[in-house]
Structure formats: C-alpha cells, structure tokens
Amino acid sequence: MNHYFTAILFTFLGSVFVLADDTRVPRRQPAIPTEINLATNGNTALGSDPLIQYLVNQTNLDSLTRHINILSGEDSVTINGSTYLILSRYAFHPHNDLAADYIFQILNSYGLPTYNQPYDSSGRNVYSVQMGTDYPEEIFIIGAHYDDKPAQPPAPGADDNASGVAMVLEAARILSQIPTPYTVIYALWDEEEIGPRGSAYYAQQAYFAGEDILGVLVLDVLGWDSNNDGLFEIHTRPIANSVELADLIYYLEDEYNLGLLPVIFNPGYASSDLPAFWSWGYTAVLNMQAGHSGDYNPFNHTSNDKISHFNLTYYYALSKLAVATISHLSFYNINIIVNLENEHNLLTADFVLKQNYPNPFNSTTTIEFNLPHPAYTSLKIYNTLGQDVSTLIAENLPAGNNICRWDAQELPGGIYFYRLETKGFTRVKKMLLIK
Known part of the structure; x- marks a missing residue:
C-alpha cells in the first residue's frame, strides 16, 4: 500500500497545482508562447495544464500523414539532394538506409543535435537530443522502430511502424520549439522486426555510459481501430517506475479528453522495443493499438500495410496522447498534476x-x-x-x-x-x- 498525504503546492501561470509525490519541479517557470491563450481558448480539458494543452493543440494530422506517406512509399521525397520513393524498410533492403537518412534529415531540420548510431554492418539508430535546462542529466525518451516487414518489396509498413515514427517526429517538431527542464531524446531504432537489435544496442550503451534514463515511451502499431471503439493498450511491468508511467498515460488521456479507451496490461507483453529497456532496469511502457485485445491489424507485415487502412481519428488522438505524455514528462517528471482552480477543485468544502x-x-x-x-x-x-x-x-x-x-x-x-x-x-x- 502506497498512499501519499503530503502535497507540494506551487504556482504556475497563476494557478495552483498538486503533485502526487515530492519529486522535484522545475526551478524556473518555462517560457510559454504568448499565443497560448488563443490556442487553448475554449479547447482546454477541465483540469488540464495550459502549457501541455498548448503543445497538444500543435499536433498536426497533415504533418503526421506526410511522414507516413513518405516512409511507406506513397509519396516521393528529396533526401540529400536526390528524389526517392522508399519501397521498403526491411532491415537488409537498401531503402531502409534511405528511411534512416530521411529521419535524420527531418530531426536535424528542427535544430536538434542529431546522431547516427551504427551498431553492425546493416543496423543504424537515429536520434536527437533536446538538452534539459534544469536537469540535463535526467532523460526521457520517446521512441519507435523504423524498420518493417515483409522481406520482399513492396513493404510499406505504414502501421508497423511508420505510425510510431511519425509520432516521434511530430513530438520533436512541437517540443523543439520550447525549452524543457528535463532532457528529451527522440529515438528511432532499427531492426526491431529481426530483434529487437537497434533498441537493445541503444539501451546497453546507455546503461554502460551511466545515462540516467527516467522513462521511455515506446510507440508501435497505432493506426488500426476497425470497430471505432478507441481502445488501445499500455504495456507495463513492475520494473523501476514503469507502472507509474502507465498510470500517468491513463490519467493524461482522460485529463486531455482525447476520446480513447486505454487498457493497461500488467504484466505487459515483452514485445516491440520494451525488452531492450526492461532488461537493464529502465522505466518503459509501450503504447499500441488493441492487438492483444482482439482487434489486430491483418495487414501488418504484408505488402498491403498502407495508410488507407488507418482509422485517422483514432491515430490522431493517439498522436496527441504521445505529445501530451512526453511534454508532461519533460516538464513535470512522472507526477500527476491536478489544476485546483477549475471545476475539478479538490480543496473545496466537499468530499x-x-x-x-x-x-x-x-x-x-x-x-x-x-x-x-x-x-x-x-x-x-x-x-x-x-x-x-x-x-x-x-x-x-x-x-x-x-x-x-x-x-x-x-x-x-x-x-x-x-x-x-x-x-x-x-x-x-x-x-x-x-x-
């Protein structure tokens, strides 16, 4: 039994907030764009944090689908001065390198220090670092694998996993515009479909380098909702603060009124890139569509895994949740924050x-x-x-x-x-x- 009776109060944008535990808060208030009042006017969920709501509101479906169309070979793209159509992102197909080059190009365009991390003759991770202003040594990661199947082209891999890659790139576009107290890493890993290899190498290197990774949000297969019920899965295990991170995501979905139906799997499936981080004791969770709950995308790992099969309303809501999650983590760590100056006021005369x-x-x-x-x-x-x-x-x-x-x-x-x-x-x- 864990119950917390001591609340920390602090002032932010003229409002009072309560943190669920005594984890540190930023030493200074973050710089917030002046247009935040316009961006959230009439569009803020009760109890939501105005800064996080502002960032969530920046999520752009056209931006997301543009990345998916390029990565899945629907649209051509100019990479390093030449025009290509990416036909496959299978680990050993040459166009998988084109996908990595495209990812590098996009992240670099946001003004973020961006790195290639080769780990064998065929595998390469790509990641960007947004250094924290207050706690630069303490890191949160939002990541996805960019390789796909089948082995023979065409291998569009729109759902598995251009859907997750696009969310990471969109989060980077949005958050790179504003300083964050904690360091954020936007990571795209290779060879999950034959491993996971890329994320395993990344996590191992981080562990031996002594990196203080406080939490990892893994995004995988997020475009399919055949019955329009909004159900999605959060996979977690009692490793470090993984359960608390899953609870936070569940809370944020409700707080920002995204119209989804989250289900937490604990113990969650050791799938996607989760084992890479759990094996080193890191906090990590996986957001994915309801594949283990009876709504599996039959087109995954086929030449017909295309964006035309997406439920775009569902995908857009999950993208907003990903932005809300990494934004919240980058400012407030794994804390549930409750606005006390609205209809959810908990310090009232009522039980x-x-x-x-x-x-x-x-x-x-x-x-x-x-x-x-x-x-x-x-x-x-x-x-x-x-x-x-x-x-x-x-x-x-x-x-x-x-x-x-x-x-x-x-x-x-x-x-x-x-x-x-x-x-x-x-x-x-x-x-x-x-x-």
Whole structure:
C-alpha cells in the first residue's frame, strides 16, 4: 500500500497545482508562447495544464500523414539532394538506409543535435537530443522502430511502424520549439522486426555510459481501430517506475479528453522495443493499438500495410496522447498534476471520491479522494459478494487531496467496489480488474 498525504503546492501561470509525490519541479517557470491563450481558448480539458494543452493543440494530422506517406512509399521525397520513393524498410533492403537518412534529415531540420548510431554492418539508430535546462542529466525518451516487414518489396509498413515514427517526429517538431527542464531524446531504432537489435544496442550503451534514463515511451502499431471503439493498450511491468508511467498515460488521456479507451496490461507483453529497456532496469511502457485485445491489424507485415487502412481519428488522438505524455514528462517528471482552480477543485468544502485510474486495470490501480477537513477515514475494497477483501486506509487523515494505490495481484479478475467512509460521508465506486 502506497498512499501519499503530503502535497507540494506551487504556482504556475497563476494557478495552483498538486503533485502526487515530492519529486522535484522545475526551478524556473518555462517560457510559454504568448499565443497560448488563443490556442487553448475554449479547447482546454477541465483540469488540464495550459502549457501541455498548448503543445497538444500543435499536433498536426497533415504533418503526421506526410511522414507516413513518405516512409511507406506513397509519396516521393528529396533526401540529400536526390528524389526517392522508399519501397521498403526491411532491415537488409537498401531503402531502409534511405528511411534512416530521411529521419535524420527531418530531426536535424528542427535544430536538434542529431546522431547516427551504427551498431553492425546493416543496423543504424537515429536520434536527437533536446538538452534539459534544469536537469540535463535526467532523460526521457520517446521512441519507435523504423524498420518493417515483409522481406520482399513492396513493404510499406505504414502501421508497423511508420505510425510510431511519425509520432516521434511530430513530438520533436512541437517540443523543439520550447525549452524543457528535463532532457528529451527522440529515438528511432532499427531492426526491431529481426530483434529487437537497434533498441537493445541503444539501451546497453546507455546503461554502460551511466545515462540516467527516467522513462521511455515506446510507440508501435497505432493506426488500426476497425470497430471505432478507441481502445488501445499500455504495456507495463513492475520494473523501476514503469507502472507509474502507465498510470500517468491513463490519467493524461482522460485529463486531455482525447476520446480513447486505454487498457493497461500488467504484466505487459515483452514485445516491440520494451525488452531492450526492461532488461537493464529502465522505466518503459509501450503504447499500441488493441492487438492483444482482439482487434489486430491483418495487414501488418504484408505488402498491403498502407495508410488507407488507418482509422485517422483514432491515430490522431493517439498522436496527441504521445505529445501530451512526453511534454508532461519533460516538464513535470512522472507526477500527476491536478489544476485546483477549475471545476475539478479538490480543496473545496466537499468530499470527493474520484474514479480509480486506470480502470479497467491489471493488478494495480490508484484511488484518489479529497477531505474538506481532518477526519478518521476508512477505505475498503469489496468483491461482488460483499466480502471485505482489503482495507487500504483506516486512520486519521488531514484535509486535502489523498492518493492511495491498490495492488490486487493476488486476487482474481472481476468487478470490485471501493468504499470511502468518514464522518458524514460515504461513497462507493466500481472498478474492473482484468487478468
């Protein structure tokens, strides 16, 4: 049981925020473009941070699809002065190098220091570094693999994984315009389809170099939603702060009102580029479409993996979530921040019991509530038979916002109820444990 009763308050743009723990906040306020008020006018989710909302609003679908069309061979592109049509990004096809050159060219155009990282005769990672202003040694990574299948051209690989590459490039375009307290690395790895090789080399080199990587957001196969339900998966495991990062993504989707339905897999599948970072003890999560939840893209790894099969509304929302996540991390680390000067005000004269997040959840979830005054408080979990299966809190608590994490690893999947009770107030909410 982890519950935090001490909140840190600080002022940002005239608003008060609460952090879920005592991790450091930037020593100075970030420089925010003056047009932020126009950009967020009438378009800000309740409780959302105005800076993050501004950055999310910069996400451009035309920019995203332009990258996908070029990487998947729909459109030609000029690379180093010559015009090409990229027919394949398979590891051993010569056009995979063209894709890497294109990625390098785009990242470099944003004014970011950009690097090639060759690791064998065929493999090459490409990445850019945006140095943090306050904590330059502390790093967050947003990354995706750029190689694809099948081995024989054409191999467009629009969903797998031009979709993830385009999100990384779009995040770099947006965030490179503004200083960030933490260092951000935009990484595109090679040879995931025959490995993962590129990300494994990258993570190994980072580990032995002593790099302080605080979190990695891996993006893979993000364009397919055949039934338009908005479902997507966040894969995590109890390694470093991976579970907390997954919870943060779940929270941000709701906070910025993106219309998606996140499901957390814990323990998540050791797929894509996740194992490369988990094996060295790094915090890492994977955002992907609902392939393990019954909505797998049948065109992946075929010559018909094209953008024409995308659900672009779904893809655009996931792209905004990727921007929201890396933006939040680059300013606030893995902290949940709640705006206290709006309708979600938690320091009011009212009791508040919020819906747990994530929900549905796999093994762990977070319950948040507010007390208007100090009181003896009970927070218990019940199964559908009305049996008390866990007592999370039974003690005197101070007034204010309280956060409690419940670990249900030993319990079977199903519906559970959590009941908050204190003098003059009782509230019950439902949650779903998936196993």
